[in-house]
Amino acid sequence: MATRATASRTGSRGPAVAFALLALPLLAGCAPGTSPVTRTPVAQYRNAQGPTALDQHVPAFVTGGFEPFNRTDTIAIAMREWRLFGAPVDDDDPEQRPDPASASVKPERLPGLWERIGEYWWIGQDPDEHEVAWTGKHGEGGRPFNFTNDGQYAWSAAFISYVMRVGGAGARFPYSPNHATYINAAAAGKVAILRARDPASTAPGLGDLICAGRGSSRVIAFHNLPTRDLFPAHCGLVVAAAANQISIIGGNVDDAVTLTHVPTGPTGLLTDQNGTLYDTRYSWCVVLQVLYDADSEPAADE
Numbered sequence: 001m002a003t004r005a006t007a008s009r010t011g012s013r014g015p016a017v018a019f020a021l022l023a024l025p026l027l028a029g030c031a032p033g034t035s036p037v038t039r040t041p042v043a044q045y046r047n048a049q050g051p052t053a054l055d056q057h058v059p060a061f062v063t064g065g066f067e068p069f070n071r072t073d074t075i076a077i078a079m080r081e082w083r084l085f086g087a088p089v090d091d092d093d094p095e096q097r098p099d100p101a102s103a104s105v106k107p108e109r110l111p112g113l114w115e116r117i118g119e120y121w122w123i124g125q126d127p128d129e130h131e132v133a134w135t136g137k138h139g140e141g142g143r144p145f146n147f148t149n150d151g152q153y154a155w156s157a158a159f160i161s162y163v164m165r166v167g168g169a170g171a172r173f174p175y176s177p178n179h180a181t182y183i184n185a186a187a188a189g190k191v192a193i194l195r196a197r198d199p200a201s202t203a204p205g206l207g208d209l210i211c212a213g214r215g216s217s218r219v220i221a222f223h224n225l226p227t228r229d230l231f232p233a234h235c236g237l238v239v240a241a242a243a244n245q246i247s248i249i250g251g252n253v254d255d256a257v258t259l260t261h262v263p264t265g266p267t268g269l270l271t272d273q274n275g276t277l278y279d280t281r282y283s284w285c286v287v288l289q290v291l292y293d294a295d296s297e298p299a300a301d302e
Contacts, residue, residue, distance in 0.1 A: 007097050057122060064168055068293035071207030073269075075239045076165035078257075081159070084116065085256040093281040094214075094234075098252065103147035107256040108136035108155070120251065124161030124175055131158065131177045136255075145186060150255070157181075159251025160209065160235055168293075179233035183211050186288050187225035195289040198222040198271040200275045202287050203268030204238050204246060209288040210262070210270065211235040218283040225286060235288070236260060241268065 011134055014263075066074060082088075087162055103109050108117055114136030121134045130140060139145045139153055141209070161175040172193040174182045186194035199222065204210050213220035217231040236248030246262050253260065263278040264270055270284050271277050 002190065004299065006212035012051050013161075057127075058165065059123075060111070060170060063170070065168070067168060069168035069172075070294055071290070071292045073267070074163060074207055074290075075237065077166050078163050078237045078239055081116075081163070081257045082249050082259055085113065085258070088254065088256050088258045089260070090254050090258045091261050092254070095281075099130070100255070103137075105145055106150070107254075108150070108252070109147060109255075113256075114138075117158075118157040120155055120162040121177075124158045124163075124165050125177060126175055129177060147243050154252050156234055156250055159257060160237065160290075163237060178230050179211055179235045180227065180230040183233060183235070183286060183288070184226035187286065191293045196222075196225060197287040197289055199270040199277070199284050202266070202272070202289070204270070204287045205289070206238055206241060207290050207292060208238050209235045209290065210238065210246075210248060210284050211288060212282040212284045220283070220285050222285055236262075 001092070005215055061067075080105070088107075100106050107113050109265055116136070118135035118138070121131050125132045133140070133142065134153060134155075136155070137147070139142050145153060157177050157179045160179070161173070161177075164173045165175060172191065174185045174191055176182060176213070182191065182194065183196070185191045188195040199210070212218070214232040214234055217233065220227065220231060234250060235254075236250035238246050240247040240250050244266065245261055246264055248262055249257060249259050251257050261282075262282070265278060266274055270279065
């Protein structure tokens with residue numbers, strides 16, 4: 001999976017801030033003698049680091065509260081996107097994956113899929129983020145980028161943001177092009193629907209997120225959170241559980257929406273009794289418990 005390595009993504013920019021893109025309520029046309037009708041904005045949400053913003057491009061079934069935010073639908077959304085990409089499964093070490101030799105073998109650049117990634121950016125991000133206009137092969141201004149440079153356009157956090165948005169998280173999730181934004185916000189206790197838990201003491205449940213530092217940030221552990229600056233990371237949504245294994249779906253894994261199996265212990269923990277991760281490929285540093293509308297707050301770790 002590609003990861004952004006520029007300073008703007010790992011340190012100097014800081015967490016994405018949703019400044020006000022406040023659209024005025026729209027007035028419906030009215031005949032003489034009738035009162036104007038104020039239309040409810042189609043979306044209203046707040047990034048954990050900034051003020052309320054209005055978004056004109058989120059589907060009405062999301063903003064209208066057609067269904068409560070629930071884990072069944074959220075998992076189904078992730079599974080739907082996985083099937084769209086051909087249901088790939090990748091259990092190898094991401095640090096050992098060879099770089100693709102050409103753009104033609106990258107799913108994110110294929111017809112129908114690069115546009116879908118554009119929807120992850122458009123729907124999943126707050127409207128002031130310049131990434132809202134990106135796709136799987138286009139950057140600023142619709143300009144195609146070289147496939148060897150796609151690490152600067154990594155979309156795994158956009159995918160998670162999209163799943164949470166379409167799932168109905170609304171104003172309660174800190175949508176961002178960086179996983180570290182919501183990891184740090186949860187660790188600081190600033191997100192009502194996320195609880196940051198130590199992987200050594202909390203087993204991830206269905207619909208939760210597990211996250212790991214990438215590259216030089218593999219050394220980040222739970223006790224380091226929240227960090228002062230952003231760091232390269234990856235998160236996956238837990239979609240299934242079995243004996244000694246969970247399955248997660250994440251974006252931008254081998255340039256696709258991909259399922260990965262993650263080993264666990266007999267109680268579902270990601271670590272053994274000494275705190276050593278069973279998974280030697282990823283440095284899972286936090287379990288982000290997601291509090292869906294039908295859930296009560298999980299009990300604190302014992």
